[in-house]
Amino acid sequence: MSSAAQHTILIRNAAAIMTGARPLDGFPTRISGPDIRIRGEIIEAIGQLSPLPNEKIIDATDCVVYPAWVNTHHHLFQSLLKGDPLGINASLTEWLATTPYRFRASFNEQRFRLAVRLGMIELIRSGCTTIADHNYVYYPQMSFDSSAILFEEAEKLGIRFVLLRGGATQTRQLEADLPSALRPETIDSFISDIERLTAQYHDPSPRAMQRIVMAPTTVLYCISPHEMRQTAAAARRLGLRMHSHLSETVGYQDSAYQMYQKSPVAFCGEHDWLGPDVWYAHLVKVDADEISMLAQTGTGVAHCPQSNGRLGSGISPVSDMAKRGVPISIGVDGAASNEAADMISEVHMTWLAQRARLGMDALPNFRGGSYEGGANAASVEDVIHWGTAGGAQILGLPEVGQIASGYSADIAVYRLDDPRYFGLHDPAIGPVVSGGRPYLKALFSAGQQIVHNDQIKDVDLMELGFETRAAVKAILNDVA
Ligand SMILES: [Zn+2]
Numbered sequence: 285m286s287s288a289a290q291h292t293i294l295i296r297n298a299a300a301i302m303t304g305a306r307p308l309d310g311f312p313t314r315i316s317g318p319d320i321r322i323r324g325e326i327i328e329a330i331g332q333l334s335p336l337p338n339e340k341i342i343d344a345t346d347c348v349v350y351p352a353w354v355n356t357h358h359h360l361f362q363s364l365l366k367g368d369p370l371g372i373n374a375s376l377t378e379w380l381a382t383t384p385y386r387f388r389a390s391f392n393e394q395r396f397r398l399a400v401r402l403g404m405i406e407l408i409r410s411g412c413t414t415i416a417d418h419n420y421v422y423y424p425q426m427s428f429d430s431s432a433i434l435f436e437e438a439e440k441l442g443i444r445f446v447l448l449r450g451g452a453t454q455t456r457q458l459e460a461d462l463p464s465a466l467r468p469e470t471i472d473s474f475i476s477d478i479e480r481l482t483a484q485y486h487d488p489s490p491r492a493m494q495r496i497v498m499a500p501t502t503v504l505y506c507i508s509p510h511e512m513r514q515t516a517a518a519a520r521r522l523g524l525r526m527h528s529h530l531s532e533t534v535g536y537q538d539s540a541y542q543m544y545q546k547s548p549v550a551f552c553g554e555h556d557w558l559g560p561d562v563w564y565a566h567l568v569k570v571d572a573d574e575i576s577m578l579a580q581t582g583t584g585v586a587h588c589p590q591s592n593g594r595l596g597s598g599i600s601p602v603s604d605m606a607k608r609g610v611p612i613s614i615g616v617d618g619a620a621s622n623e624a625a626d627m628i629s630e631v632h633m634t635w636l637a638q639r640a641r642l643g644m645d646a647l648p649n650f651r652g653g654s655y656e657g658g659a660n661a662a663s664v665e666d667v668i669h670w671g672t673a674g675g676a677q678i679l680g681l682p683e684v685g686q687i688a689s690g691y692s693a694d695i696a697v698y699r700l701d702d703p704r705y706f707g708l709h710d711p712a713i714g715p716v717v718s719g720g721r722p723y724l725k726a727l728f729s730a731g732q733q734i735v736h737n738d739q740i741k742d743v744d745l746m747e748l749g750f751e752t753r754a755a756v757k758a759i760l761n762d763v764a
Pocket residue numbers: 357358359418529565617618
C-alpha cells in the first residue's frame with residue numbers, strides 16, 4: 285500500500301450528501317456532490333470529480349452519505365446489562381441500584397472487554413466512528429486496567445476514542461447497601477490516575493484519535509464541593525475537558541436545593557464546573573435561569589433521549605437550549621438503560637421527541653394558545669448537526685464531524701434497501717426520519733475503511749452473539 289499521505293479513495297455518485305453543518309451557519313447542510321475524495325486521513329475535495337489513476341472507488345449510486353456519528357456519552361460496560369427484568373420498570377435511582385451497581389462487581393477483565401467490544405460494534409454498525417465513554421469501573425486495587433482495555437478495543441476496530449474518566453470519592457447510600465459494594469477512590473488517586481492517562485493517551489490535536497476527559501461520575505453526589513474545585517483546576521492545568529451527569533431527573537433539583545439551596549446548574553457554576561470546556565449528560569430538568577447560565581458560559585449537553593425515555597426521566601428541552609446558544613450533542617448512554625444503544629436509533633428518537641415535547645405545550649386558542657403543534661422544534665439537519673459536528677465541537681475536535689474539505693474523513697455511506705425506506709420522496713433524510721438500520725455500504729474512520737458492504741473487518745457477529753449470551757449467563761450466576 286502507498287503511504288497514507290498519497291493514498292486516495294473516491295466515493296462516487298452519491299444520491300445525496302448531508303454535511304453535518306449547523307443550519308443557518310452559512311455552510312451548506314447538504315450538497316449534491318456527487319463525489320468525495322479522501323486523501324490519507326482527510327477529505328480533500330467534494331464535487332464532480334474524475335477518478336485518478338489507480339484510485340480506489342466506492343460506488344455510492346443510490347446511497348446517502350452522512351458524516352460518521354459522534355457519540356458524546358456512553359457506559360460501554362453496560363452492553364451486557366440490557367433489559368434486566370428487575371430494573372426494566374424502575375426509574376433512575378432504583379434502577380441504578382438494581383442494575384448497574386448490582387452487576388458492576390461481576391465485571392472481570394474478560395467480561396469488561398467483551399461488553400466494550402459489543403457496544404463499539406453496535407455503534408459502528410450505525411455509522412459511528414467517535415465514541416466518548418463515561419467509564420466508572422474504577423476502584424482501589426483493581427485487577428485490570430479498564431482504561432487500557434477501552435483504548436485497545438477502539439484501536440482494534442479503528443475508531444476514535446475519548447475516555448471520560450469517571451469515578452467517585454464518596455460512596456452513595458445505594459451502593460453501600462449492596463453486598464458487592466465497591467469502594468470509592470481517594471481524590472489523590474483519582475487525580476493521579478488522570479495524570480497518568482493524560483501522559484499516556486491524551487492528544488490535544490484537532491483530529492485526535494485519543495483523548496482524556498476529567499469526568500467524576502456525578503458531581504453532585506460522587507465528589508465533595510471542595511473536590512469539584514480541585515478536579516476543575518486539575519483539568520484546566522492539564523488541558524482536559526470536563527464532563528459529568530447532571531439534572532437527569534427531578535431528584536437532582538431536590539438534592540441541590542436541599543443540600544445547597546440552589547439549582548444544580550448554579551451550584552456547578554459556583555464550583556468552577558461551567559464553561560466551554562464542560563458538558564453534561566442529560567440536563568432534562570433545567571429551568572430558564574439554568575438554560576441562561578449554560579448559554580452564557582458555553583456549557584454543553586449530551587442529549588440521551590432514549591435512556592431518558594426508558595427511565596421515564598423526561599425529555600430535555602434541547603431545541604430551546606439550542607436556540608439560546610447552548611452547544612448540543614447526542615449520546616446513547618449505557619445500554620442498561622437503552623436497549624437500542626446505536627446512533628441511528630438515538631437521532632430518530634431525538635427528531636421525534638423534540639417535536640412531541642413542543643407539542644405537549646400547545647394550548648387551544650381559547651386558552652391563550654398560539655400554535656397547533658411542535659413540528660418546527662427540530663429539523664433533520666439540526667439533528668444531524670447535533671449528532672456529528674455538534675458533538676465533535678463539544679469534544680474539542682474542530683476538524684471532525686463534518687463533510688467538508690480539510691476535515692477528518694469520517695464518512696458513512698448508507699444504502700437504503702430496506703422496505704422502510706422505500707417510497708421516500710427525499711432519501712437524504714431516511715436514516716433520521718425512518719430509523720432502523722440502513723445497510724452500511726462503507727464506513728470510513730480517519731480515512732480508513734472499517735466497514736465494507738455492511739461487514740466490519742475481523743468481526744464475526746455469530747461468534748459475538750455466542751460469547752455475549754454465555755457472558756450474560758455467567759454474570760447472572762455471579763449475583764444469584
Ligand atoms: Zn450516563
